[in-house]
Structures are given as structure tokens and as C-alpha cells.
Amino acid sequence: xxxxxxxxxxxxxxxxxxxxxxxxxxxxxxxxxxxxxxxxxxxxxxxxxxxxxxxxxxxxxxxxxxxxxxxxxxxxxxxxxxxxxxxxxxxxxxxxxxxxxxx
Numbered sequence: 679x680x681x682x683x684x685x686x687x688x689x690x691x692x693x694x695x696x697x698x699x700x701x702x703x704x705x706x707x708x709x710x711x712x713x714x715x716x717x718x719x720x721x722x723x724x725x726x727x728x729x730x731x732x733x734x735x736x737x738x739x740x741x742x743x744x745x746x747x748x749x750x751x752x753x754x755x756x757x758x759x760x761x762x763x764x765x766x767x768x769x770x771x772x773x774x775x776x777x778x779x780x781x
Contacts, residue, residue, distance in 0.1 A: 693774040696722075696743040699750065700769070702736050705729050705761030707754045715745045729761055736765075744773060 696713055703709070711724040722743040750768065754761070 691746075691776040692772050693744060693746060693777065694748075695771045695773045696741050696745070696748050696768060697771060698741055698769040699724065699739045700736050700765075700767040701727070701739075701763065702765035703727075703729060703761050703763050705759070707759035707761045708756065709761065710753050710755055711739060712751045713741055713743045713748045714751060716747050716749065720745065726755075 699711065699713075707729050709727045709729065711727065713722040713724065715721070720743075722741050724739040724741055727737055727739065750766070752763070
């Protein structure tokens, strides 16, 4: 969601709403997931996900996070827990072209 300026550099002005995350994860673990802003000042903790060894369901986790960009952290909560990620889909919708300018 970046915009190319006339100077040739990329400026990121679009404000996005991160609405949900869908996973294809296998393993045996209890996972904590968090969306962070790039400066890690703002965050949105998603509902924990407990994995079973095999499943045919791709779990969804809803989010309500608005930032220019975000990173997703996935971590286990106990020792000796393992998981394998084969697919992550993050549902993002642009909500504004830029922040309001102040003078």
C-alpha cells in the first residue's frame, strides 16, 4: 500500500485497517499472537489459539488495528511446543490516504 512520489522514492501515506488474520498452522501448541505498529508503541493482542495435532480448519482471529504498517508476532507459551506455519492471510483495508495535516 505504498505510493510512488515524483522523486522516485516510496512514501507510505496510506492508513490501513487490519481486520483479521487467517492461518494454516499445524502442531501442538498454545499460541499468543500480537499485531504491532512499526515503532511497537501500539499493539493489538489477538485471541490465543490452541492447536491440535491435525485439523481441517483454518482458524481466523479478528483484529481492530489501524496503522500505516504492522508486524505480526506469533509465539508459544510453554517449552517444547512446536508448530509449523504453511499459510498466513492478513485482511487489510485502506481507510485513509494520509494523516490529517496540521499547520
